[in-house]
Amino acid sequence: MTGEAEETDGTWGLPEDLEAVREALISWYEDDHRAFPWRRTDDPYAILVSEVMSQQTQLGRVVEAWEEFVERWPTTAELAAADRADVVGFWTDHSLGYNNRAKYLHEAAAQIETTYDGEFPETPAELEELMGVGPYTANAVASFAFNAGDAVVDTNVKRVCHRAFDVPDDDTAFEEAANDLLPAGRSRVWNNAIMELGGVACGQTPRCDEAGCPWREWCGAYASGDFTAPDVPTQPSFEGSRRQFRGRVIGTLREYDELELDTLGHRIRVDYAPDGEYGREWLEELLSDLEDDGLVEVGKRDGDTVARLRR
Template sequence: MADVDADDSPALPADPDPVREALIEWYETDHREFPWRRTEDPYEILVSEVMSQQTQLGRVVPAWEDFLDRWPAVTDLAAADRGDVVAFWSDHSLGYNNRAKYLHEAATQVETEYDGEFPRTPDELSELMGVGPYTANAVASFAFNAGDAVVDTNVKRVLHRAFAEIHNADDPDYETVANALMPAGESRIWNNAIMELGGVACGKKPRCDEAGCPWREWCHAYQTGDFTAPDVPTQPSFEGSRRQFRGRIVRALSNHDELTLDELGPKIRVDYSPDGENGREWLEGLLTDLADDGLLDVEESDDRTVAKLSE
């Protein structure tokens, strides 16, 4: 993204420097300690970003550490068996097992297409399998200090509350405002700081005074008491969902070379009945989804269907 002049953004204070300095000082004084904030290794940061998608950070920390113990460098992950990576993902309840597949393929790309050296810009990083604009920008920022302003749900909430023009706009341009506010060449600390602000002080239930929010003197919401913010999509229930049963299938198959439908069914739900509502037809639908994602192979013959993890 091209540089944005703060003077061109009416949503910012006339002098944004004190706003910037206050946030960075607040972050540097005290912030949550996550292990990936202590590294600039793009591989380690990519793993943390992929794991953190729709997963609570407290659960990510031990999984991230275990993952790097097993595959400490991108070379190790690229050489790993994909089935082992998917099984690890499922065993650690990280959800959406196709992210494990994409992470493995991205590591292979780094090895084969980039000679083991990570690309450094958001556009280049977006060429890696499963790496979307947000993740590419986060890796570019935190590994290379070469990203744009990160705009996730937390950042949108912060900007919406802080600046009246964003709050009152029908279709606010969050990215333009975020990039205008970010100090040039400081994407690493700035993105960490504003995401921390959204996660600690400006959550759905704001903790302005308790968390010592550094933007209180400029904040539209704090001055007016109007803490409305963009709606945050409700995460579908995991219990009883297709995601839950897909994960159980992968875990079951990780402990067996292969299983037939009627061997697999009882391992993933106690009420499995071959000809019932939650029977073979239901199970075949889940297996088809997983096979389409490249996570397992399904072999059919005249008298039985067999599933096994892809190699």
Template sequence: MSDAPSELPADLDREAVQSALTEWYEADHRDFPWRRTDDPYEILVSEVMSQQTQLGRVVEAWEAFLDEWPTTADLAAADRADVVGFWTNHRLGYNNRAKYLHEAARQVEEDHGGEFPRTPDGLSELMGVGPYTANAVASFAFNNGDAVVDTNVKRVLHRAFAVPDDDVAFEAAASELMPDGESRVWNNAIMELGGVACGKTPTCDESGCPWRRFCHAYETGDFTAPDVPTQPSFEGSRRQFRGRVVRVLGEYDELGLSELGPRVRVDYGGDTGAEWLRGLVDDLESDGLVDVAEGDDGVRVSLAK
């Protein structure tokens, strides 16, 4: 562990943060086929294809590519013009990526006896494999990578833990958060969080973000980020009313739903009445922020002790 000052909040429960994210990811995540393999060649192909290409479109191309050239030996033996032609036909972006992938396969076969290097540094020696791709392959194929830091991860760290918009700070915070020896699950999970729940327009409650109870942005309502300079809409959002519930309860020891509702929104009632409010406080209870008790006089809500 580095002696440098931490970029994370001093009172952050790191183990709780780690458990919340990995449990959320393992319970349910997008099922891309390259997440079901630890073959470094298949993972490298997916990483190269995914650069600036929508993942939904990559799936078909990835499967077709591996049908055509299922191993590095097959790809290395292929005519480069055929590989570039495939890339063009599947609209996968810059053709140089196809050339580099073909050359990387030749390096694996000719320089490494058909075996991939297992570390980020070793993988970076392959043609066209930069630090991010090398780390991704090391993580997902060999569980031997460093903490990944891409645009999604920066956005998550900036919002959740107020990490400064600085590459060194992001690297330090990401490394500090990742559990030792867990790069495969952790890097997949934190990128999934950025892609599913914490996009440019966040869907915290809808996606069941596991970091809501730790999140600075969720608490303050400020969801700006390095790649989101304009504040996403907050007025009238579920996040806003969750925050109001917490603030109102901070002024009272305990309130019933009928007392709490009008203090949370002036138009309390109808579609935004007791059923709506109960869903809100149940979410807050699940996140450990409030206590909900059933009594003879109905539901009573208070801040969690």
């Protein structure tokens, strides 16, 4: 389903000017995005392989495996004719996760050759008939290969919708919001763009300014500084070293002449709370260290404590 935003229960809502929201994101994506090789093709087979490989595997590790796989078995006919043990062996050798994905992919290729006479099904409903292909993968292939899908809703999209438009942590709400945002007839570019936004600018640790997020003027999280999300209840466990946050302070202050203390705190960590464990006292100590090192200045402006880089 696509189209304009529908009436909601009042707990969340999309901006009135959806066209501006859409065009801002698409322009941002088309201007610069990660150049994964499967984004340069509309071959449904190659796209299906990328989607299956990407399940719970980092995209950076998928690229080499995907290129080798489609070079070795470039069509569904060649994959269907391959020995299944060879396909599973490839999966294992490239650490691509559960081997049943390789078996299902092999069986799906055989289905396309026998049931569909070698022609790839195009709609999400038809694609779901393929072995091992669920709603998400079916919709992704329909979108990226045929420009004929609904909104793809993955973890990145949920995080973006929750932060930007206060969509509650509810699958039905996420589906509704994502499809209301989707511009009619543009599922290929849109689904790539919104997932890129979640992967590059609105990750678990947001990079709003650094990545030039195109939705900052509409984003509730950017306005409030509260960047929690369904998959980000607290600061990620690998974050937290003082050296890392010193670097974030410096990087953030490079973007501004000066920032008020709490605004700076919200910019550098997702779980900043003025009176919490990682609040003003923690930030003041961090800034004091940076002052001692001659890197920042802390002063007052209109009664508020502000920080700026030392010039």
